[in-house]
Amino acid sequence: MKPAPLRYLRPGTLEEALGALAEHGGEAKILAGGQSLVPALNMRVARPGVLVDVNRLSALADVRSENGSVVVGATVRQADARLLHHPLLAEALPHVGHFVTRNRGTVVGSVAHADPAAELPLCLVALGGSVLARSSRAERELPASDFFVAHYTTALEPDELVVETRWPAPQEGWGYAFCEFAQRRGDYALCMAAAVATGAELRVAVGSVVDRPTLLAVDPERPGESAAAQVEPWGNVHASPAYLKELVRVLVDRAVARARERAAT
Amino acid sequence: MIPLELTVNGRPESETVEPRLLLSDFLRSRLGLTGTHVGCEHGVCGACTVRLDGVAVRSCLLLAVQADGAEVVTVEGLAREGKLTRLQQAFHEHHALQCGFCTPGILIAAEDLLSREGTPTREEIVDMLSGQLCRCTGYTSIVDAIVEVAGA
Numbered sequence: 477m478k479p480a481p482l483r484y485l486r487p488g489t490l491e492e493a494l495g496a497l498a499e500h501g502g503e504a505k506i507l508a509g510g511q512s513l514v515p516a517l518n519m520r521v522a523r524p525g526v527l528v529d530v531n532r533l534s535a536l537a538d539v540r541s542e543n544g545s546v547v548v549g550a551t552v553r554q555a556d557a558r559l560l561h562h563p564l565l566a567e568a569l570p571h572v573g574h575f576v577t578r579n580r581g582t583v584v585g586s587v588a589h590a591d592p593a594a595e596l597p598l599c600l601v602a603l604g605g606s607v608l609a610r611s612s613r614a615e616r617e618l619p620a621s622d623f624f625v626a627h628y629t630t631a632l633e634p635d636e637l638v639v640e641t642r643w644p645a646p647q648e649g650w651g652y653a654f655c656e657f658a659q660r661r662g663d664y665a666l667c668m669a670a671a672v673a674t675g676a677e678l679r680v681a682v683g684s685v686v687d688r689p690t691l692l693a694v695d696p697e698r699p700g701e702s703a704a705a706q707v708e709p710w711g712n713v714h715a716s717p718a719y720l721k722e723l724v725r726v727l728v729d730r731a732v733a734r735a736r737e738r739a740a741t
Numbered sequence: 742m743i744p745l746e747l748t749v750n751g752r753p754e755s756e757t758v759e760p761r762l763l764l765s766d767f768l769r770s771r772l773g774l775t776g777t778h779v780g781c782e783h784g785v786c787g788a789c790t791v792r793l794d795g796v797a798v799r800s801c802l803l804l805a806v807q808a809d810g811a812e813v814v815t816v817e818g819l820a821r822e823g824k825l826t827r828l829q830q831a832f833h834e835h836h837a838l839q840c841g842f843c844t845p846g847i848l849i850a851a852e853d854l855l856s857r858e859g860t861p862t863r864e865e866i867v868d869m870l871s872g873q874l875c876r877c878t879g880y881t882s883i884v885d886a887i888v889e890v891a892g893a
Binding site for chain 2: 477478479480481482483484486507510511514515517518519527529531555570573574575576577579580660661662
């Protein structure tokens with residue numbers, strides 16, 4: 477339960493960090509909050525040759541409003557009170573890990589880690605947000621729905637760093653809701669759902685029961701039922717596929733009802 | 742090997758460490774501060790929780806080199822001149838520990854919660870404790886002790 481030998485780099489600027497990734501990309505891992513990476517190092521399921529610690533990149537510590545989005549930089553912690561101004565994040569964040577792990581874990585790290593049972597990637601997909609990736613070659617913006625590829629897999633290249641995530645800002649008259657079911661508080665959710673309800677439109681995304689956070693086109697009259705019909709959960713040691721489908725139905729209905737109620741008030 | 746300078750419980754420390762050394766192991770084996778307990782070593786149990794630059798963190802999920810320049814407080818740094826903190830005193834009075842393995846981490850995490858703006862509710866205290874595993878007490882006495890200090 478100790479990390480294997482590794483090289484540790486602590487760049488002081490973004491350029492240095494991108495240079496290190498350009499040089500070591502394939503064998504490097506980016507260390508932000510480390511709340512998922514360090515357990516993997518300790519258990520040696522991850523054995524990167526090089527760690528690039530981005531925690532000292534103070535230029536990436538910002539939360540700001542820009543072009544209708546809340547922009548969250550790479551080193552912003554999940555416990556950052558500035559995130560609570562977004563109603564969807566405010567509802568989802570208490571479910572992310574625990575009080576103490578949120579002090580260290582970052583929003584962007586959670587997104588880049590792409591755990592299919594993670595709350596923040598689901599919210600980013602539900603909102604239709606995006607990810608800004610930089611490398612020493614270029615910069616590109618990836619829509620959340622293209623960014624998440626499969627379990628722990630994103631569209632990032634080995635030399636790219638997610639410098640910020642963009643979360644469409646809350647709109648007047650829109651309602652947001654996040655629901656999950658976990659066996660213990662703070663544990664991985666068996667199923668989760670997020671809903672964004674506007675006057676005319678309904679956006680629903682589900683997580684945990686699929687290999688990446690997934691936007692579903694639901695029937696506005698029977699959202700839960702139509703969502704459950706679109707997923708084929710594999711089941712796991714805790715829950716059968718049929719049970720997980722039932723959770724999808726219940727949680728989607730619950731999230732949609734809450735989002736609509738909030739949109740109306 | 743990488744040079745590391747930090748302050749632990751108000752004392753400046755200067756060491757050279759392998760980058761893979763965890764902060765928890767650094768505190769215990771290099772500084773002899775064995776009050777920081779190591780349970781699961783993957784961030785689940787919370788026994789290794791210490792204060793890093795003012796906030797509670799898992800010391801098993803940090804490399805010691807990441808604490809370069811930081812101020813760390815461990816359970817040994819809470820009581821001053823042999824006088825228990827209010828929270829420690831409340832733990833004593835409510836019998837909020839049995840074996841004591843989880844206690845250092847819970848004290849540090851609870852101090853952090855209590856330092857935040859506003860008074861935490863009993864429910865928020867219970868929620869915080871979901872990240873701090875105790876297998877002896879059933880938690881009730883721990884919650885009571887924290888609630889008393891919070892004045893909730």
